[in-house]
Amino acid sequence: MIYNSIIDTIGNTPMVRLNRLAKGIKGEVLVKVEYFNPGNSMKDRMAIKMVEDAEKAGILKPGGTIIEGTSGNTGMGLALAAVAKGYKCIFTMADKQSKEKIDILRAVGAEVVVCPTNVTPDDPRSYYSVARKLNRDIPNSFYPNQYDNLSNAAAHYETTGPEIWKDTEGRITHYAAGVGTGGSMCGTAKYLKEQNPGIVTVGIDTYGSVFKKYKETGIFDEKEVYPYLTEGIGEDILPKNVDFSLINHFIKVTDKDAAVMTRRLAREEGLFVGWSCGSAVHGALEYAKEHLKEGDVMVIILPDHGTRYLGKVYNDEWMRNHGFLEDKNFSTARDIIAQRSGTYHLLSVKKTDSVKEAITVMNTKSISQIPVLDGEEVVGSLTDNKLLSKIIDNPQLKDATVGEVMEPSMKFVALDSTLDVLSSMVEKEKAVLVRDALDKIHIITKHDILEAFTN
Structure with missing residues (x-):
């Protein structure tokens, strides 16, 4: 068959049975391998849908510029559509994304603006905010906004869901997928549940994300949000x-x-896939071990290709440096705080305290950094060297409130962060904070990490 352009090859990706990894699990476990799309990810589906819906609505006009915040794969899909249809592209990305993703986007002619990861979504430096500003400033530009653009979910309702139903001949009983923008999970799930309301859908989330708790409690808990890789x-x-x-x-x-x-997917199944594919399969198999029975059919979406992660999960040195290989010390933040007595209390100062009072606390307790609280919420921090610099420049600041001189808050990390991850974070930040199982806040410093390495 001859296609008019590369975007005409999107969809109809293969379904593959897991053999070694699903050994011992009742029922059948299948994966839909989305790296067979031309941009090597399932995001090609929704990218072309968002572009074509915008064209029909008159929002995207000839010679226009597509501007989007992306973790890489949506950008690639949009870039392919732009090449085929004659548009320009500008993408904003968080700096935690792999170098390969940035290089690939630039290779297909896109401009990439890299933004900091560890800022709130409404911070003007976030990749969401920067994309919106570029859209406002650049004439004849289109901001698809994959998070809130319902063409995203519609693409999967129209293509991914029907393909899965057809490929399994309607036998599917369980559907599992990672949840980011929500399009692939929910668009596909909507179609499948219309065919069979009894199909069970399993969303895969990551520690540091709000989804799971929100689903279970209806509460958007900012305490759930912290950096993840x-x-x-x-x-x-x-x-x-x-x-x-x-x-x-x-x-x-x-x-x-x-x-x-x-x-393991690469080595045991020959599936050279991306990082979130590992999340989806690990989570889905954990569920399957407990819940699948004979005759059940689970389908897991594998969103993208391993070439995006050659410098990360497929790099032994990177894996070793983050404590992800077996020859590393797997002590964690949980282990560090488990060694502390039950009477542990986080040393802190209030936002309304005077700088003099804060200095007294830091000197008395011989500490170089301290969290700042507003009620029960951590809102900032003080470090002795930066505080000293400010007072030298303006001696009157010693009579100011802590809120006037404080620095950004220390970052929260997951309880199961390894020593390697903790070490890399305190090098970039300062100390880090972690909540234990009872919601008590602990601080972890370089000294704590060094001590853990020597135990």
């Missing part, structure tokens, strides 16, 4: 494409478990 799933916002009524269960997967499973 896995790319492409989880969010610190609630995208409009995430319809929680279509997701029966959520399972959270750690960065480490996802990375290890990604490599």
